[in-house]
Amino acid sequence: MSAAGGRATPVRRAEMLASAGRPAEAIALLTRHLASEPDDAAAWFLLAHCQLSVGRRLRREAPPGGREGADMTREARRAAAEGHRSALRAVELRPHKAATHRLLANALLDVGEVDAALAAAREATRLAPQAWRELWTLGRMMMESAARERDPERRRAGLEEALDVAERSARAAPPEDPTPHKLTVNILERLGRHAEAAETWERVVAADPTSAEAHDIHVQLRERVGGSTVAERLRTLVARVAESPGDWSARHALDVQTHRLLRRLRLVALVALGVVALGRPLGVGVGVGLAVGLAVGVTAALRGPGRLPRGVWRGMRRLCLRVPVVALAPAAALWCLGCAFVIALVPLDGEEVAAVVEAGAVPALVTVGVDAWWRRRQAARVRRGRLDTRDWYGARPRPRRPHG
Structure with missing residues (x-):
């Protein structure tokens, strides 16, 4: 829309600023406009939208604890309160x-x-009973209201009612829009119906098969019902990071899965050490065969065709350099495998085999304890508000405050 002479109106210019990711500038422009046109409903509507957007961004990016986090949280609350007042005026x-x-x-x-x-x-919803956005909003509010219920039966009944509204929203929405399906999946997950959630998300993947994020969420949902592997999850996360390099949440998820993989490798190496030690009395040839077979099996499982993409190995190195505790797992795995080969290749008597097993297993088990202690400490910091869950591995970039 343009004013006479082809010049964009203040509301239209504010819309363009908001669409360009500059809500603070849009707020300043709308505030000046409303000083002279206090009854412009469209301006109040857009002002509320921008204020809420700024508040959510501040709340999302506020670091836990510290003066900076407290200041950003306070600014987020102020922006939300201003957005509420503007929305009331629009109504x-x-x-x-x-x-x-x-x-x-x-x-x-x-x-x-x-x-x-x-x-x-x-x-x-009463004013627009068939509009999918209104139905989606109602379903979301019903879900949030049900989540506050202390009685399990009432909570479940509220979630079931919210699910019905969310499914109505999904039927009314454009097929290519994943928003209502995300709400449906969220409610199904809260109800514990993970298989249905994974099936529902397949529609989103079918609507946009090129979206790495959609595929990654699908694998997450399937993982909860035992329908996917760590390798598949890592593959989709690497694709998400490649598609959106600035998506730090995907990078965090990749770090989580990489750490899980490294812990599993340490467990495999411990098992390999035990198997080779047990097979040693049967002869050196049997021990060598077991050691080589386990090494080849682990290597094939990790580097076999279509298993793990190159991005996982690059991310693994970076994670180990960034978080030394994580590096203990692959170090322990290599140490255990080295001890296993010593037992298999070097002629040793029973006491010497036991000594090598102890030398390999004890340090590895110590790293298991250190890893568990570190994860418990991180969880405690999250509970006390000193650490954001998304900063667990330190991959999140420092937030920038919006100007204005």
Whole structure:
């Protein structure tokens, strides 16, 4: 929309700024415009949307603990409160528009008023009963309301009702839009219906088969019902990072799965050491055969065709350099395999074999304890608010405050 003479209106310019990822500049422009046009409902609607966007970004990027995190959290609350006031003004000016009530519901949720948010979402759905965005908002508010229920039966009943609304939203939405399906999957996961969640997500993958993120989420869901492997999960995560290098959450998930793989390798090496030690009395040839067979089997499992992409090995090296505790697992695995080959190749008596087994297994078991202690310490820091879960491995970039 343009004003006379082809010049864009302030609201239109603010829309372009918001679309370009510059909500703070859009807020400044709309604030000046509303000082002279206080009854412009479209301006109030867009202002509320931008204020809520800034608040969510600040809340998402605020580091846990410290003065900077406290300041950003406080700014996020202020932005959410301003967005709530702007949304209320938009509803006053356009009380018969479903979109304004939907915006108000989201604003109320951001300031923690779940019951009022649910009421606003119901009003939006009453005004537009077939609109998928309004149905999606109602389903989300019903899910949040059910999550607050202490009684398990009432919580489950609320989630079932929210699931029905979410499925209605998915049927009414464009097939290529994954938003309503994400809500459906979220509710199914809360209900413990993981197989149905994985089946539902297949529709998203089918709608956008080129999306690495969609494939990765699908593998996560299948993993919970035993339908995928660590290698498959790593492959999809590497694809996500390659598709979106700035997606630090995908990088964190890749670190989590890589650490899990390294811990499994350490376990395999410990088992290999035990098997070779048990087979040693049968003869050197049997011991060598067992050691070589286990080494070849582990190598084939990791580097075989279509197993692990190159990005996993590169990420593994970087993770070990960034977090020394993680490097203990592959070091212990190599040490155990080395001890296994010593037992297999060097003529040793029973006491000497036992000594080598002890020399290999004890340090490896110590690394298991250190690894478990480190993970418990990280979890405790998360519970105390000193660490964001997404910063567990230190891969998250430092946030930048929005200007304005």
